[in-house]
Amino acid sequence: MKSWLLSCMHGRGDDRAMRGNAAEVYLDVWPARATTATQVRLRRREADWAVDARDTRGNPIRFCGHGALAAARVALDQGDLAAEPLVFVSAAQRWTGRRATGGAEQISLSFARPPLTACPVPPGAALWLGVEPHAAATSGADDDYLVLEVAGADQVRQAQPDAAAICAATRRALVLTSLAASGPVFRYFAPQYGDTEDTATGSAAVQLGAYWRERAGLDAADYVQLSAGGGRMSVRCHTDTVELSARVEYGAAP
8 A cells, every 4th residue: 555644835945834734645545544644545547536535533524625735746746747737536526736836846736716605794703713803705515614804914813713612603614814915814713523723724725715816806825824833825716716836745744
């Protein structure tokens, strides 16, 4: 059984303190047990690559951004580079992957643009987070995403999620965001699914690419996740797609 440990969406240079998120990629079969990193199964088919991801408890992940980045890095290293972009398929979606400008470690994925719907800020949201959101939007089904916007990066940093209150109030994962001078910043909370706060969340950045294009006309920017570990990724929102690009390296997170 072939397997690889990769680190995704971490910093470089002055950003090296951003540790990003780790994923273990397995070719064809799952390992015997769950580990401390997200696990991704990658299977080569005639015209595409099948991708499945599961969390550290062994539960399936519907949309795993850093798992998709890790899978793409491995698949690109296994295949014919002239065939880029490669096509990837999961139970929930289809996307393409290629090497981005900047070398083999820069991976770019293209997903269908998620349809976000503006909505009122839910009552009690300030109590869930300890900060006051002033705008909101939902994405996908009732157990997908709720984007909450606050006034500044400091409020994103200062948020103190109440896991029990979030679980009682909504089935949606919460993406807390603000538009800083350097670009969007965010944090991601999903205690309903065993992840009070994720370190670096590519799936959330895809939602935010659509959100900030609608909200502020922002087509392309670097997105920084203000978690304890930290993550950095680039997002470009097109009419029908959102492109997620990040640094992906073999080995444990720095």
